[in-house]
Amino acid sequence: KRLKDIQSRVLIGTEFPSGFTTMSDSSAFLSTATPEFNLVTAENCMKWDATESSQNNFNFAEGDKLVNWAQTNNYTVHGHTLVWHNQTPGWVQNLSASAMQSAMYNHIDKVMAHYKGKIPIWDVVNEAFEDDGNYRNSFWYRTLGKSYIENAFIRARAADPSVKLIYNDYNLEYTGNKSNAAYNMLKDFKSRNIPVDGIGFQMHLDIQYSIDYNDFARNLQRFADLGLEIYITEMDVRVSSNPTAAELQTQAGYYKNIIEKCMAQPAVKAIQVWGFTDKYSWVPNTFPGRGAALLFDSNYNPKPSYYAMQAALGSS
Ligand code: G3I
Numbered sequence: 001k002r003l004k005d006i007q008s009r010v011l012i013g014t015e016f017p018s019g020f021t022t023m024s025d026s027s028a029f030l031s032t033a034t035p036e037f038n039l040v041t042a043e044n045c046m047k048w049d050a051t052e053s054s055q056n057n058f059n060f061a062e063g064d065k066l067v068n069w070a071q072t073n074n075y076t077v078h079g080h081t082l083v084w085h086n087q088t089p090g091w092v093q094n095l096s097a098s099a100m101q102s103a104m105y106n107h108i109d110k111v112m113a114h115y116k117g118k119i120p121i122w123d124v125v126n127e128a129f130e131d132d133g134n135y136r137n138s139f140w141y142r143t144l145g146k147s148y149i150e151n152a153f154i155r156a157r158a159a160d161p162s163v164k165l166i167y168n169d170y171n172l173e174y175t176g177n178k179s180n181a182a183y184n185m186l187k188d189f190k191s192r193n194i195p196v197d198g199i200g201f202q203m204h205l206d207i208q209y210s211i212d213y214n215d216f217a218r219n220l221q222r223f224a225d226l227g228l229e230i231y232i233t234e235m236d237v238r239v240s241s242n243p244t245a246a247e248l249q250t251q252a253g254y255y256k257n258i259i260e261k262c263m264a265q266p267a268v269k270a271i272q273v274w275g276f277t278d279k280y281s282w283v284p285n286t287f288p289g290r291g292a293a294l295l296f297d298s299n300y301n302p303k304p305s306y307y308a309m310q311a312a313l314g315s316s
Pocket residue numbers: 043044086087126170202234281282
């Protein structure tokens with residue numbers, strides 16, 4: 001069975017790169033992906049530098065292509081992302097505090113209004129913590145302090161009350177400093193009725209680093225206990241660029257164990273990979289010598305990781 005057809009509780013997603021309909025191999029790309037998933041995220045084209053590269057001039061052309069494709073193919077769209085320190089133009093970063101806050105509000109208002117009724121889930125704030133659990137030393141934090149985070153959520157709820165509002169970050173899978181910090185922030189938000197519906201676990205993994213799957217499951221549970229929905233938003237598992245068969249088996253084990261724990265946790269609403277083919281992946285550009293992190297190889301053949309995901313989705 002195709003990944004999306006194995007169970008119905010959890011949406012199964014991937015990101016699509018910009019220009020996904022006009023690549024030299026778009027037909028292979030789309031014929032592989034289309035039947036497997038029912039959720040899609042824009043890899044880059046809904047980020048601030050793409051949607052509002054100069055102040056109050058909005059460009060939704062690429063994002064609209066993705067949304068139209070999704071509607072035609074019965075996919076849900078996951079919006080990524082409204083407020084982030086990365087891929088945000090210099091004009092935002094250099095504003096005074098009051099002007100920056102207004103620009104943030106205007107961005108949230110205009111982007112969410114444009115996609116009203118079309119994007120039911122948004123990553124409102126992305127990656128607000130350092131790995132040590134301190135608030136990330138970003139231009140947002142330096143200019144506005146930590147209140148920019150709750151203010152973004154309050155604004156997003158007002159912009160479209162029907163949208164699921166997500167806090168999304170990486171390296172949250174362990175119960176260490178960073179996930180403790182995200183947990184404490186969201187617990188505080190819940191206690192003060194700051195509107196947040198879900199936590200996004202990006203899950204950019206590498207087989208070089210071991211993972212305690214029971215700790216992961218406990219971590220999911222404590223976020224679920226806050227009343228949050230859980231979204232696996234950007235999963236990939238890095239191996240070496242030219243992986244051995246043994247590495248691919250190890251990788252498959254990561255997918256299997258993670259997805260089994262997700263299927264055992266009712267708060268998990270979506271499992272999404274950050275690309276499905278090793279041909280198009282951010283990993284080799286960022287981690288030289290690492291790659292092959294996804295479900296299909298560069299020739300669109302399913303890998304052991306694909307079959308592991310298939311099995312794990314059927315596991316409960
Ligand atoms: O568009 C320009 C192009 O004009 C230029 O010629 C080219 C030269 O470098 O760069 C192009 O921009 C690149 C952009 O992707 C679009 O392809 C940037 O350099 C490159 O840095 C950027 O990388 C993206 C990365 O986010 C940047 O933060 C990756 O594609 C994207 O997969 C990655 O995704 C992030 C999530 O949004 C958040 N979580 C982590 C995840 C992985 O880093």
